[in-house]
Amino acid sequence: MGNARRVRETGTLGKLMGLLDLVALSDYPMRFTDILSLSDQPRGTLHRQLSHLVEEGLLETDRDGRYLPGIRLLSLASRSWARNEFRAIAEPHLRLLQERTGETVHLGVLRGIEVIYLDKVEGRQSVRMYSQIGNASPAYCTGVGKAALSVLDDATIEASHAGLQFHAYTEHTHRGVADLLADIAAIRVRGCAFDREEHESGICCVAAPICSDDGNMLAGVSVTGPAYRVTPEKLEEWAPLVRVAAASIMQDMHSRLGPKR
Amino acid sequence: MGNARRVRETGTLGKLMGLLDLVALSDYPMRFTDILSLSDQPRGTLHRQLSHLVEEGLLETDRDGRYLPGIRLLSLASRSWARNEFRAIAEPHLRLLQERTGETVHLGVLRGIEVIYLDKVEGRQSVRMYSQIGNASPAYCTGVGKAALSVLDDATIEASHAGLQFHAYTEHTHRGVADLLADIAAIRVRGCAFDREEHESGICCVAAPICSDDGNMLAGVSVTGPAYRVTPEKLEEWAPLVRVAAASIMQDMHSRLGPKR
Protein backbone atom coordinates (compact mmCIF):
# COMPACT_ATOMS: atom_id res chain seq x y z
CA MET A 1 0.00 0.00 0.00
CA GLY A 2 1.63 3.22 -1.16
CA ASN A 3 3.00 4.65 2.04
CA ALA A 4 4.83 7.88 1.39
CA ARG A 5 8.19 7.86 3.12
CA ARG A 6 7.81 9.52 6.49
CA VAL A 7 9.50 12.90 6.58
CA ARG A 8 9.06 14.38 10.02
CA GLU A 9 11.24 12.08 12.05
CA THR A 10 10.45 12.33 15.70
CA GLY A 11 13.91 11.28 16.72
CA THR A 12 14.18 7.88 18.28
CA LEU A 13 10.44 7.58 18.80
CA GLY A 14 9.73 8.18 15.14
CA LYS A 15 12.05 5.43 14.06
CA LEU A 16 10.56 2.98 16.51
CA MET A 17 6.99 3.84 15.59
CA GLY A 18 7.83 3.39 11.93
CA LEU A 19 9.05 -0.05 12.80
CA LEU A 20 5.93 -0.76 14.83
CA ASP A 21 3.79 0.26 11.88
CA LEU A 22 5.76 -2.00 9.62
CA VAL A 23 5.05 -5.00 11.79
CA ALA A 24 1.50 -4.04 12.79
CA LEU A 25 0.38 -3.38 9.22
CA SER A 26 1.75 -6.62 7.89
CA ASP A 27 -0.80 -9.37 7.58
CA TYR A 28 1.42 -12.05 9.00
CA PRO A 29 3.95 -12.47 11.78
CA MET A 30 7.35 -11.31 10.55
CA ARG A 31 10.70 -12.94 11.05
CA PHE A 32 13.71 -10.85 11.93
CA THR A 33 15.03 -11.14 8.41
CA ASP A 34 11.71 -10.10 6.85
CA ILE A 35 11.81 -6.89 8.83
CA LEU A 36 15.49 -6.43 8.08
CA SER A 37 14.87 -6.46 4.36
CA LEU A 38 12.03 -3.91 4.62
CA SER A 39 13.67 -1.51 7.03
CA ASP A 40 17.01 -0.26 5.81
CA GLN A 41 18.78 -0.63 9.11
CA PRO A 42 21.90 -2.55 10.11
CA ARG A 43 21.23 -5.80 11.90
CA GLY A 44 22.57 -4.74 15.26
CA THR A 45 20.45 -1.63 15.32
CA LEU A 46 17.28 -3.37 14.22
CA HIS A 47 17.74 -6.07 16.76
CA ARG A 48 17.99 -3.65 19.65
CA GLN A 49 15.03 -1.63 18.40
CA LEU A 50 12.85 -4.70 18.21
CA SER A 51 13.98 -5.81 21.66
CA HIS A 52 12.94 -2.47 23.09
CA LEU A 53 9.53 -2.65 21.42
CA VAL A 54 9.04 -6.16 22.76
CA GLU A 55 10.14 -5.20 26.25
CA GLU A 56 7.59 -2.42 26.25
CA GLY A 57 4.85 -4.80 25.11
CA LEU A 58 4.22 -2.97 21.86
CA LEU A 59 5.39 -6.01 19.96
CA GLU A 60 5.38 -9.67 20.91
CA THR A 61 7.15 -12.70 19.59
CA ASP A 62 5.44 -15.97 18.89
CA ARG A 63 6.96 -19.35 19.62
CA ASP A 64 9.02 -19.18 16.45
CA GLY A 65 10.46 -15.80 17.33
CA ARG A 66 8.35 -13.99 14.75
CA TYR A 67 7.13 -10.53 15.60
CA LEU A 68 3.47 -9.53 16.13
CA PRO A 69 1.73 -6.44 17.48
CA GLY A 70 1.51 -6.67 21.25
CA ILE A 71 -1.40 -6.66 23.65
CA ARG A 72 -0.18 -3.54 25.37
CA LEU A 73 -1.59 -1.72 22.38
CA LEU A 74 -5.04 -3.05 23.18
CA SER A 75 -5.03 -1.85 26.71
CA LEU A 76 -3.74 1.58 25.79
CA ALA A 77 -6.39 1.84 23.09
CA SER A 78 -9.20 0.86 25.38
CA ARG A 79 -8.40 3.89 27.50
CA SER A 80 -8.25 6.07 24.45
CA TRP A 81 -11.65 4.84 23.32
CA ALA A 82 -13.34 4.94 26.68
CA ARG A 83 -12.28 8.54 27.16
CA ASN A 84 -13.16 9.85 23.74
CA GLU A 85 -15.71 12.55 24.39
CA PHE A 86 -16.75 12.89 20.79
CA ARG A 87 -17.62 9.22 20.60
CA ALA A 88 -19.59 9.39 23.83
CA ILE A 89 -21.59 12.38 22.60
CA ALA A 90 -22.33 10.73 19.27
CA GLU A 91 -23.36 7.37 20.65
CA PRO A 92 -27.07 7.99 21.33
CA HIS A 93 -27.48 9.51 17.89
CA LEU A 94 -25.84 6.50 16.29
CA ARG A 95 -28.25 4.22 18.11
CA LEU A 96 -31.23 6.23 17.00
CA LEU A 97 -30.05 6.18 13.41
CA GLN A 98 -29.53 2.45 13.64
CA GLU A 99 -33.09 1.93 14.88
CA ARG A 100 -34.57 4.13 12.20
CA THR A 101 -32.79 2.42 9.34
CA GLY A 102 -32.22 -1.08 10.66
CA GLU A 103 -28.74 -1.11 9.12
CA THR A 104 -25.26 -0.75 10.54
CA VAL A 105 -24.19 2.75 11.58
CA HIS A 106 -20.57 3.92 11.64
CA LEU A 107 -18.82 6.89 13.13
CA GLY A 108 -15.40 7.79 11.74
CA VAL A 109 -12.92 10.63 11.96
CA LEU A 110 -10.65 11.94 9.24
CA ARG A 111 -6.93 11.72 9.87
CA GLY A 112 -5.06 13.12 6.93
CA ILE A 113 -6.33 11.11 4.02
CA GLU A 114 -7.60 8.21 6.07
CA VAL A 115 -10.76 7.55 8.00
CA ILE A 116 -10.46 5.88 11.36
CA TYR A 117 -13.64 4.27 12.62
CA LEU A 118 -14.47 5.24 16.15
CA ASP A 119 -17.71 3.40 16.69
CA LYS A 120 -20.17 1.04 15.10
CA VAL A 121 -23.75 0.14 16.01
CA GLU A 122 -25.17 -2.98 14.51
CA GLY A 123 -28.64 -4.43 14.55
CA ARG A 124 -29.67 -7.55 16.37
CA GLN A 125 -27.24 -9.89 14.76
CA SER A 126 -24.41 -10.71 17.07
CA VAL A 127 -21.57 -8.28 17.03
CA ARG A 128 -17.92 -8.39 16.03
CA MET A 129 -17.32 -4.86 17.00
CA TYR A 130 -13.61 -4.55 16.94
CA SER A 131 -13.69 -5.73 13.36
CA GLN A 132 -14.34 -2.13 12.42
CA ILE A 133 -13.40 0.06 15.36
CA GLY A 134 -9.92 1.45 15.00
CA ASN A 135 -9.76 0.32 11.42
CA ALA A 136 -8.23 2.81 9.00
CA SER A 137 -9.47 3.12 5.42
CA PRO A 138 -8.70 5.59 2.62
CA ALA A 139 -11.00 8.61 2.64
CA TYR A 140 -11.47 8.63 -1.13
CA CYS A 141 -13.44 5.41 -1.27
CA THR A 142 -15.54 5.49 1.88
CA GLY A 143 -18.76 7.34 2.55
CA VAL A 144 -17.56 8.76 5.84
CA GLY A 145 -14.26 9.79 4.28
CA LYS A 146 -15.76 11.57 1.31
CA ALA A 147 -18.33 13.29 3.51
CA ALA A 148 -15.59 14.58 5.79
CA LEU A 149 -13.43 15.68 2.87
CA SER A 150 -16.36 17.64 1.41
CA VAL A 151 -16.01 20.19 4.20
CA LEU A 152 -12.52 21.09 2.97
CA ASP A 153 -11.90 23.14 -0.15
CA ASP A 154 -10.71 21.66 -3.42
CA ALA A 155 -7.18 22.99 -3.11
CA THR A 156 -6.65 21.30 0.24
CA ILE A 157 -8.05 18.00 -0.97
CA GLU A 158 -5.97 18.17 -4.11
CA ALA A 159 -2.81 18.93 -2.15
CA SER A 160 -3.30 16.10 0.31
CA HIS A 161 -4.07 13.58 -2.42
CA ALA A 162 -1.41 14.74 -4.86
CA GLY A 163 0.72 11.86 -6.02
CA LEU A 164 -1.35 9.32 -4.14
CA GLN A 165 -1.88 6.03 -5.88
CA PHE A 166 -5.65 5.41 -5.86
CA HIS A 167 -6.12 1.73 -5.23
CA ALA A 168 -8.92 0.20 -7.31
CA TYR A 169 -10.76 -1.77 -4.64
CA THR A 170 -13.72 -2.29 -7.00
CA GLU A 171 -14.64 -1.18 -10.49
CA HIS A 172 -16.46 1.82 -8.96
CA THR A 173 -13.55 3.15 -6.94
CA HIS A 174 -12.42 6.64 -7.95
CA ARG A 175 -9.28 6.42 -10.02
CA GLY A 176 -7.78 9.78 -9.21
CA VAL A 177 -8.20 13.22 -7.68
CA ALA A 178 -10.32 14.50 -10.57
CA ASP A 179 -12.98 11.82 -10.07
CA LEU A 180 -12.90 12.42 -6.36
CA LEU A 181 -13.33 16.19 -6.66
CA ALA A 182 -16.26 15.80 -9.04
CA ASP A 183 -17.97 13.48 -6.58
CA ILE A 184 -17.22 15.84 -3.74
CA ALA A 185 -18.74 18.80 -5.56
CA ALA A 186 -22.00 16.83 -5.73
CA ILE A 187 -21.67 15.85 -2.07
CA ARG A 188 -21.40 19.51 -1.07
CA VAL A 189 -24.64 20.31 -2.88
CA ARG A 190 -26.45 17.26 -1.60
CA GLY A 191 -25.16 17.46 1.96
CA CYS A 192 -24.30 13.80 2.02
CA ALA A 193 -22.04 11.26 0.36
CA PHE A 194 -22.93 7.98 -1.28
CA ASP A 195 -20.67 5.01 -1.53
CA ARG A 196 -22.00 2.66 -4.16
CA GLU A 197 -19.66 -0.29 -3.90
CA GLU A 198 -16.55 1.86 -4.14
CA HIS A 199 -14.65 0.23 -1.32
CA GLU A 200 -16.12 -3.23 -1.19
CA SER A 201 -18.24 -5.01 -3.76
CA GLY A 202 -21.81 -5.44 -2.64
CA ILE A 203 -21.60 -2.79 0.09
CA CYS A 204 -23.29 0.62 -0.14
CA CYS A 205 -23.64 3.52 2.23
CA VAL A 206 -24.88 7.08 2.82
CA ALA A 207 -22.81 9.40 4.99
CA ALA A 208 -23.02 12.95 6.27
CA PRO A 209 -20.16 15.19 7.45
CA ILE A 210 -19.57 16.36 10.99
CA CYS A 211 -17.16 19.11 11.91
CA SER A 212 -16.22 20.73 15.15
CA ASP A 213 -16.85 24.46 15.42
CA ASP A 214 -13.14 25.19 15.35
CA GLY A 215 -12.85 23.11 12.20
CA ASN A 216 -9.99 21.07 13.62
CA MET A 217 -11.87 17.82 13.63
CA LEU A 218 -13.62 16.39 10.61
CA ALA A 219 -15.74 13.29 10.90
CA GLY A 220 -18.77 11.54 9.50
CA VAL A 221 -21.70 9.26 10.26
CA SER A 222 -22.88 6.61 7.86
CA VAL A 223 -25.48 3.93 7.33
CA THR A 224 -24.08 0.88 5.59
CA GLY A 225 -25.51 -2.33 4.26
CA PRO A 226 -25.47 -4.94 1.52
CA ALA A 227 -26.43 -3.67 -1.93
CA TYR A 228 -29.37 -6.03 -2.23
CA ARG A 229 -31.05 -4.42 0.77
CA VAL A 230 -29.58 -0.95 0.47
CA THR A 231 -30.90 0.07 -2.94
CA PRO A 232 -30.37 3.51 -4.51
CA GLU A 233 -33.90 4.39 -3.36
CA LYS A 234 -33.07 3.45 0.22
CA LEU A 235 -29.96 5.57 0.08
CA GLU A 236 -32.05 8.57 -0.99
CA GLU A 237 -34.64 7.79 1.66
CA TRP A 238 -32.05 7.61 4.42
CA ALA A 239 -30.08 10.66 3.34
CA PRO A 240 -32.18 13.09 5.40
CA LEU A 241 -31.96 10.82 8.46
CA VAL A 242 -28.20 10.69 8.21
CA ARG A 243 -27.99 14.46 7.79
CA VAL A 244 -30.19 14.93 10.85
CA ALA A 245 -28.00 12.58 12.86
CA ALA A 246 -24.88 14.51 11.85
CA ALA A 247 -26.53 17.82 12.67
CA SER A 248 -27.66 16.58 16.09
CA ILE A 249 -24.19 15.32 16.92
CA MET A 250 -22.70 18.67 15.96
CA GLN A 251 -25.26 20.51 18.03
CA ASP A 252 -24.63 18.35 21.10
CA MET A 253 -20.93 18.74 20.60
CA HIS A 254 -21.11 22.49 20.40
CA SER A 255 -23.33 22.81 23.42
CA ARG A 256 -21.29 20.39 25.54
CA LEU A 257 -17.78 21.20 24.42
CA GLY A 258 -18.32 24.57 22.87
CA PRO A 259 -18.65 26.99 25.77
CA LYS A 260 -15.04 28.03 26.37
CA ARG A 261 -13.26 25.24 28.21
CA MET B 1 -3.38 2.70 42.14
CA GLY B 2 -0.09 1.35 43.47
CA ASN B 3 2.10 1.44 40.39
CA ALA B 4 5.56 0.24 41.28
CA ARG B 5 8.22 2.46 39.79
CA ARG B 6 9.33 1.01 36.50
CA VAL B 7 12.81 -0.44 36.75
CA ARG B 8 13.80 -1.82 33.36
CA GLU B 9 14.11 1.36 31.37
CA THR B 10 14.08 0.72 27.70
CA GLY B 11 16.11 3.80 26.99
CA THR B 12 14.24 6.61 25.33
CA LEU B 13 11.27 4.44 24.44
CA GLY B 14 10.77 3.37 28.03
CA LYS B 15 10.63 6.94 29.25
CA LEU B 16 8.16 7.94 26.57
CA MET B 17 5.94 4.93 27.18
CA GLY B 18 5.93 5.70 30.88
CA LEU B 19 4.71 9.14 30.01
CA LEU B 20 2.09 7.74 27.66
CA ASP B 21 0.86 5.47 30.45
CA LEU B 22 0.66 8.40 32.78
CA VAL B 23 -1.62 10.30 30.45
CA ALA B 24 -3.58 7.31 29.18
CA LEU B 25 -4.32 5.96 32.64
CA SER B 26 -5.51 9.27 33.98
CA ASP B 27 -9.26 9.70 33.97
CA TYR B 28 -9.18 13.22 32.62
CA PRO B 29 -7.27 15.26 30.07
CA MET B 30 -4.08 16.55 31.65
CA ARG B 31 -2.54 19.97 31.37
CA PHE B 32 1.16 20.37 30.85
CA THR B 33 1.63 21.33 34.47
CA ASP B 34 -0.36 18.34 35.77
CA ILE B 35 1.97 16.02 33.93
CA LEU B 36 5.00 18.00 35.02
CA SER B 37 4.12 17.51 38.68
CA LEU B 38 3.63 13.75 38.25
CA SER B 39 6.65 13.03 36.10
CA ASP B 40 9.88 14.14 37.68
CA GLN B 41 11.30 15.70 34.56
CA PRO B 42 12.53 19.20 33.82
CA ARG B 43 10.13 21.35 31.83
CA GLY B 44 12.17 21.51 28.65
CA THR B 45 12.55 17.76 28.51
CA LEU B 46 8.91 17.04 29.23
CA HIS B 47 7.81 19.50 26.64
CA ARG B 48 9.83 17.88 23.90
CA GLN B 49 8.75 14.40 24.92
CA LEU B 50 5.09 15.35 24.79
CA SER B 51 5.59 17.03 21.42
CA HIS B 52 7.06 13.86 20.04
CA LEU B 53 4.21 11.74 21.35
CA VAL B 54 1.70 14.14 19.85
CA GLU B 55 3.50 14.22 16.51
CA GLU B 56 3.35 10.46 16.39
CA GLY B 57 -0.36 10.46 17.18
CA LEU B 58 0.03 8.56 20.42
CA LEU B 59 -1.24 11.58 22.31
CA GLU B 60 -3.53 14.37 21.23
CA THR B 61 -4.28 17.79 22.60
CA ASP B 62 -7.77 19.13 23.03
CA ARG B 63 -8.76 22.70 22.33
CA ASP B 64 -7.38 23.82 25.67
CA GLY B 65 -4.02 22.22 25.04
CA ARG B 66 -4.66 19.39 27.46
CA TYR B 67 -3.25 15.99 26.64
CA LEU B 68 -5.32 12.89 25.82
CA PRO B 69 -4.52 9.44 24.45
CA GLY B 70 -4.46 9.58 20.67
CA ILE B 71 -6.44 7.79 18.02
CA ARG B 72 -3.33 6.22 16.52
CA LEU B 73 -3.49 3.85 19.46
CA LEU B 74 -6.89 2.65 18.31
CA SER B 75 -5.78 1.84 14.84
CA LEU B 76 -2.67 0.03 16.03
CA ALA B 77 -4.78 -1.92 18.50
CA SER B 78 -7.29 -2.95 15.91
CA ARG B 79 -4.49 -4.63 13.99
CA SER B 80 -3.26 -6.29 17.12
CA TRP B 81 -6.74 -7.62 17.88
CA ALA B 82 -7.60 -8.67 14.36
CA ARG B 83 -4.41 -10.69 14.11
CA ASN B 84 -4.56 -12.39 17.48
CA GLU B 85 -4.68 -16.08 16.68
CA PHE B 86 -5.56 -17.14 20.17
CA ARG B 87 -8.64 -14.94 20.18
CA ALA B 88 -9.73 -16.26 16.79
CA ILE B 89 -9.39 -19.85 17.92
CA ALA B 90 -11.31 -19.21 21.13
CA GLU B 91 -14.17 -17.31 19.56
CA PRO B 92 -16.49 -20.16 18.56
CA HIS B 93 -16.09 -21.70 22.00
CA LEU B 94 -16.99 -18.42 23.64
CA ARG B 95 -20.14 -18.21 21.54
CA LEU B 96 -21.14 -21.72 22.45
CA LEU B 97 -20.61 -21.03 26.12
CA GLN B 98 -22.64 -17.87 25.83
CA GLU B 99 -25.54 -19.75 24.26
CA ARG B 100 -25.44 -22.49 26.86
CA THR B 101 -25.49 -20.14 29.82
CA GLY B 102 -27.22 -17.08 28.44
CA GLU B 103 -24.79 -14.83 30.29
CA THR B 104 -21.80 -12.76 29.20
CA VAL B 105 -18.63 -14.68 28.37
CA HIS B 106 -15.14 -13.19 28.67
CA LEU B 107 -11.74 -14.24 27.43
CA GLY B 108 -8.71 -12.73 29.14
CA VAL B 109 -4.96 -13.25 29.24
CA LEU B 110 -2.65 -12.86 32.19
CA ARG B 111 0.08 -10.22 31.87
CA GLY B 112 2.12 -10.16 35.02
CA ILE B 113 -0.41 -9.57 37.75
CA GLU B 114 -3.08 -8.14 35.49
CA VAL B 115 -5.71 -9.64 33.27
CA ILE B 116 -6.28 -8.08 29.88
CA TYR B 117 -9.61 -8.89 28.31
CA LEU B 118 -9.28 -10.05 24.74
CA ASP B 119 -12.88 -10.75 23.89
CA LYS B 120 -16.41 -10.64 25.17
CA VAL B 121 -19.61 -12.26 23.93
CA GLU B 122 -22.87 -10.89 25.22
CA GLY B 123 -26.41 -12.09 24.81
CA ARG B 124 -29.10 -10.27 22.94
CA GLN B 125 -28.97 -7.04 24.84
CA SER B 126 -27.24 -4.35 22.83
CA VAL B 127 -23.52 -4.35 23.07
CA ARG B 128 -20.84 -1.94 24.28
CA MET B 129 -18.08 -4.24 23.44
CA TYR B 130 -15.06 -2.07 23.80
CA SER B 131 -16.16 -1.35 27.33
CA GLN B 132 -14.33 -4.51 28.27
CA ILE B 133 -11.96 -5.44 25.48
CA GLY B 134 -8.45 -4.24 26.16
CA ASN B 135 -9.38 -3.42 29.72
CA ALA B 136 -6.80 -4.38 32.35
CA SER B 137 -7.87 -5.55 35.81
CA PRO B 138 -5.92 -6.98 38.75
CA ALA B 139 -5.67 -10.77 38.62
CA TYR B 140 -6.35 -11.24 42.33
CA CYS B 141 -9.96 -10.10 42.20
CA THR B 142 -11.19 -11.41 38.86
CA GLY B 143 -12.35 -14.90 37.97
CA VAL B 144 -10.23 -15.06 34.84
CA GLY B 145 -7.22 -13.73 36.72
CA LYS B 146 -7.45 -16.17 39.61
CA ALA B 147 -8.06 -19.07 37.23
CA ALA B 148 -4.95 -18.18 35.25
CA LEU B 149 -2.86 -17.71 38.40
CA SER B 150 -3.92 -21.14 39.64
CA VAL B 151 -1.73 -22.73 36.98
CA LEU B 152 1.36 -21.18 38.56
CA ASP B 153 2.91 -22.43 41.77
CA ASP B 154 2.54 -20.65 45.08
CA ALA B 155 6.10 -19.33 45.13
CA THR B 156 5.68 -17.59 41.78
CA ILE B 157 2.36 -16.06 42.76
CA GLU B 158 3.76 -14.94 46.09
CA ALA B 159 6.79 -13.39 44.44
CA SER B 160 4.78 -11.47 41.86
CA HIS B 161 2.32 -10.17 44.43
CA ALA B 162 4.86 -9.38 47.13
CA GLY B 163 4.47 -5.86 48.38
CA LEU B 164 1.43 -5.24 46.26
CA GLN B 165 -1.30 -3.15 47.84
CA PHE B 166 -4.52 -5.16 47.45
CA HIS B 167 -7.23 -2.66 46.66
CA ALA B 168 -10.52 -3.42 48.45
CA TYR B 169 -12.95 -3.04 45.55
CA THR B 170 -15.71 -4.67 47.61
CA GLU B 171 -15.98 -6.25 51.04
CA HIS B 172 -15.28 -9.63 49.44
CA THR B 173 -12.02 -8.66 47.74
CA HIS B 174 -8.99 -10.60 48.97
CA ARG B 175 -6.95 -8.45 51.32
CA GLY B 176 -3.55 -9.99 50.75
CA VAL B 177 -1.48 -12.80 49.28
CA ALA B 178 -2.49 -15.25 52.03
CA ASP B 179 -6.21 -14.95 51.19
CA LEU B 180 -5.43 -15.22 47.52
CA LEU B 181 -3.30 -18.35 47.90
CA ALA B 182 -5.98 -20.07 50.02
CA ASP B 183 -8.55 -19.34 47.32
CA ILE B 184 -6.19 -20.54 44.62
CA ALA B 185 -5.56 -23.84 46.41
CA ALA B 186 -9.31 -24.47 46.22
CA ILE B 187 -9.38 -23.39 42.57
CA ARG B 188 -6.69 -25.94 41.72
CA VAL B 189 -8.74 -28.74 43.26
CA ARG B 190 -11.99 -27.57 41.74
CA GLY B 191 -10.57 -26.76 38.30
CA CYS B 192 -12.31 -23.41 38.21
CA ALA B 193 -12.43 -20.08 39.99
CA PHE B 194 -15.40 -18.26 41.44
CA ASP B 195 -15.67 -14.53 41.78
CA ARG B 196 -18.44 -13.73 44.22
CA GLU B 197 -18.59 -9.95 44.06
CA GLU B 198 -14.86 -9.56 44.65
CA HIS B 199 -14.26 -6.99 41.97
CA GLU B 200 -17.62 -5.33 41.61
CA SER B 201 -20.60 -5.46 43.91
CA GLY B 202 -23.48 -7.44 42.46
CA ILE B 203 -21.33 -9.20 39.85
CA CYS B 204 -20.38 -12.89 40.04
CA CYS B 205 -18.53 -15.21 37.73
CA VAL B 206 -17.08 -18.69 37.15
CA ALA B 207 -13.83 -19.01 35.26
CA ALA B 208 -11.53 -21.78 34.07
CA PRO B 209 -7.83 -21.57 33.22
CA ILE B 210 -6.29 -21.95 29.78
CA CYS B 211 -2.61 -22.43 29.18
CA SER B 212 -0.55 -22.93 26.09
CA ASP B 213 1.44 -26.15 25.89
CA ASP B 214 4.70 -24.29 26.31
CA GLY B 215 3.28 -22.62 29.40
CA ASN B 216 4.22 -19.18 28.15
CA MET B 217 0.67 -17.93 27.88
CA LEU B 218 -1.85 -18.10 30.69
CA ALA B 219 -5.43 -17.13 30.12
CA GLY B 220 -8.98 -17.83 31.19
CA VAL B 221 -12.61 -17.99 30.10
CA SER B 222 -15.44 -16.87 32.30
CA VAL B 223 -19.21 -16.56 32.52
CA THR B 224 -20.29 -13.40 34.27
CA GLY B 225 -23.59 -11.96 35.37
CA PRO B 226 -25.51 -10.06 38.02
CA ALA B 227 -25.68 -11.77 41.40
CA TYR B 228 -29.49 -11.95 41.38
CA ARG B 229 -29.40 -14.15 38.29
CA VAL B 230 -26.06 -15.80 38.82
CA THR B 231 -26.69 -17.57 42.13
CA PRO B 232 -24.17 -19.86 43.85
CA GLU B 233 -26.14 -22.82 42.43
CA LYS B 234 -25.83 -21.44 38.91
CA LEU B 235 -22.12 -20.99 39.38
CA GLU B 236 -21.80 -24.65 40.35
CA GLU B 237 -24.02 -25.67 37.47
CA TRP B 238 -21.96 -23.75 34.94
CA ALA B 239 -18.58 -24.79 36.30
CA PRO B 240 -18.39 -27.92 34.11
CA LEU B 241 -19.45 -25.96 31.03
CA VAL B 242 -16.72 -23.41 31.61
CA ARG B 243 -14.14 -26.13 32.16
CA VAL B 244 -15.20 -27.81 28.95
CA ALA B 245 -14.92 -24.54 27.05
CA ALA B 246 -11.41 -23.98 28.41
CA ALA B 247 -10.41 -27.53 27.54
CA SER B 248 -11.77 -27.22 24.00
CA ILE B 249 -9.92 -23.98 23.44
CA MET B 250 -6.70 -25.57 24.64
CA GLN B 251 -7.23 -28.57 22.42
CA ASP B 252 -7.88 -26.41 19.34
CA MET B 253 -4.90 -24.30 20.19
CA HIS B 254 -2.61 -27.27 20.48
CA SER B 255 -3.80 -28.85 17.28
CA ARG B 256 -3.65 -25.61 15.29
CA LEU B 257 -0.59 -23.98 16.76
CA GLY B 258 1.05 -26.95 18.35
CA PRO B 259 2.66 -28.95 15.55
CA LYS B 260 6.07 -27.28 15.32
CA ARG B 261 5.60 -23.99 13.47
Added chain:
DNA sequence: GCTAAAAGTTCCATTATTTGGAACCAAATT
Protein backbone atom coordinates in the same frame (compact mmCIF):
# COMPACT_ATOMS: atom_id res chain seq x y z
C1' DG C 1 25.20 -37.42 11.09
C1' DC C 2 28.23 -33.85 9.18
C1' DT C 3 29.01 -29.45 6.88
C1' DA C 4 27.81 -25.13 4.99
C1' DA C 5 24.88 -21.39 4.83
C1' DA C 6 21.60 -18.53 6.86
C1' DA C 7 19.49 -16.48 10.85
C1' DG C 8 19.88 -14.35 15.01
C1' DT C 9 22.62 -12.14 18.94
C1' DT C 10 26.26 -9.58 21.34
C1' DC C 11 29.96 -6.11 21.70
C1' DC C 12 31.93 -1.51 21.81
C1' DA C 13 34.19 2.75 19.91
C1' DT C 14 31.87 6.34 17.28
C1' DT C 15 28.05 9.37 16.40
C1' DA C 16 23.67 11.40 17.12
C1' DT C 17 19.97 12.36 20.22
C1' DT C 18 18.29 13.50 24.45
C1' DT C 19 18.84 16.19 28.49
C1' DG C 20 18.04 20.06 31.63
C1' DG C 21 18.94 24.55 33.18
C1' DA C 22 17.96 29.08 32.00
C1' DA C 23 16.20 32.58 29.28
C1' DC C 24 12.16 33.80 26.91
C1' DC C 25 7.23 34.57 25.64
C1' DA C 26 2.22 34.74 26.54
C1' DA C 27 -1.78 34.55 28.98
C1' DA C 28 -4.29 35.02 32.95
C1' DT C 29 -4.72 37.55 37.73
C1' DT C 30 -4.21 41.31 40.92
Added chain:
DNA sequence: AATTTGGTTCCAAATAATGGAACTTTTAGC
Protein backbone atom coordinates in the same frame (compact mmCIF):
# COMPACT_ATOMS: atom_id res chain seq x y z
C1' DA D 1 0.62 48.17 34.70
C1' DA D 2 2.79 44.60 37.35
C1' DT D 3 2.98 39.93 38.84
C1' DT D 4 2.25 35.25 38.71
C1' DT D 5 1.53 31.13 36.29
C1' DG D 6 1.67 28.26 32.22
C1' DG D 7 4.03 27.14 28.24
C1' DT D 8 8.03 27.35 24.66
C1' DT D 9 12.77 27.76 22.85
C1' DC D 10 17.88 27.29 23.08
C1' DC D 11 22.29 25.08 23.49
C1' DA D 12 26.53 22.97 25.85
C1' DA D 13 26.89 18.64 28.44
C1' DA D 14 25.34 13.99 29.30
C1' DT D 15 23.38 9.93 27.54
C1' DA D 16 21.63 6.73 24.43
C1' DA D 17 21.56 4.98 19.70
C1' DT D 18 24.35 3.44 15.94
C1' DG D 19 26.55 0.06 12.93
C1' DG D 20 30.33 -2.80 11.71
C1' DA D 21 32.23 -7.01 12.95
C1' DA D 22 32.75 -11.01 15.65
C1' DC D 23 30.17 -14.60 17.53
C1' DT D 24 26.42 -18.27 18.38
C1' DT D 25 22.54 -20.81 16.99
C1' DT D 26 19.48 -22.73 13.75
C1' DT D 27 18.23 -24.49 9.32
C1' DA D 28 19.17 -26.78 4.97
C1' DG D 29 21.83 -29.65 2.01
C1' DC D 30 24.47 -33.63 1.34
